[in-house]
Amino acid sequence: MSELNRHPLYRQVAGLLRDEIVRRMKPGEKLESEDRLSKRFDVSVITTREALRILASEGWVVRRQGKGTFVAEKRPEKPVAVLIDRDVSHPRASYFFLRVAREVKAFLEDAGRTVRLYTGQLMPNEDSTELTCREFLEDLEADRFSGVIAVYAFPHPGWTGRLREKGIPLVGIGRRHEYSVDSDPEAFMKAAVAQLREAGRKRIALMGWERGQSDPGENTDRTFYRAFLDALEANGLSLPPPEWVREDLHPALNAAGWEEFKDLWISRREKPDGLVITDDFLFRDAATAMIELDIGIPDTLMVVTHSNRGSDILHPFPVIRIEVDPNEVALTLAEMFLELMHGNQPKPCSHAYPYHVVREEGDAPVPALNLSTKNTNKANP
DSSP states (O other): OTTOOSSOHHHHHHHHHHHHHHHHOOTTOBOOOHHHHHHHHTOOHHHHHHHHHHHHHHTSEEEETTTEEEEOSSOOOOOEEEEEOSOTTSTTOOHHHHHHHHHHHHHHHHTTOOEEEEEOOOOTTOOOSSOOOHHHHHHHHTTOOSEEEEEEOOOOHHHHHHHHHHTOOEEEESTTSSEEEEOOHHHHHHHHHHHHHHTTOOOEEEEOOOSOSSOTTSOHHHHHHHHHHHHHHHTTOOOOOGGGEEOOSOTTSTTHHHHHHHHHHHSOSSOOSEEEESOHHHHHHHHHHHHHTTOOTTTTOEEEEEEETTOOOOOSSOOEEEEEOHHHHHHHHHHHHHHHHTTOOOSOEEEEOOOEEEEEETTEEEEEEEOOOEEEETTOO
């Protein structure tokens, strides 16, 4: 049984039986007995029974006690694939992507859709243009889903081309997707620098990540860096010395923010009085360094940091958060996908998710400003 070589046996048997049902069996037709299936696939009866249980739970077969297993009269609707091509069990896996995937699933299920989650093997600090989720690629070839929401997956012609050939709709996070939701560096930096300027801060530093997070070949945080320089200029502020711009370490690496902030702080005798951090993991580590160095926050240094609403990252001192709500991102993805499914979105488009500026006063966060969503039509830029 050479075909069964990657996944648990019962799931592999279920996959082979599902293919047989799709390709050559009719509604109401009786399947072979458990004993005969077990001998044919060279597996135990327990494995075959579990495979049939999966098919029954998916709606492909009906099991009748004392009579056998029969192909269901009505085939189940193909599920929507929600794809995160990352190892979601990693301790520094992104809260943002996990929360978006969960909420997308909930929104689609509320809309009457079935959903299947696919995850890959990439570590948080790894990038690849090739998908690592084999099960997704296998199910794509077998036509086992009706559409794809790529919460985290780089669009590569190897799989996006197959989706296009099969007429399967795709939406995703990242501007490389034709139908996408993505960050808005200009809005983020405009809000961050304006908050510091209003507080009288004039020497502003930046901590970010210089490699792309939307495409391995695209320098996303350099886009944030350009937006940072533009925002400084718009506010009449001087450009920072090179030592005050730190983009060397991936946020998923342990203590990356701790090392970057310490290097930034000790690099020059003159110190910044404002700091913009574009990643919440970098902030979490940098906060430890600020406490160890006994820096007065916000009197000596005012911090503005990216934040994901609902995450468990603590802010041990007053900061200004430029906050993204993963639920809003998920809702936008789900609505865009349903529009595509209904044929109501003929032109590629991109939505920029909104940022919310939140000032912390004591223990109570006080909303200060909501920035509107930007919608761009890619066919008519």
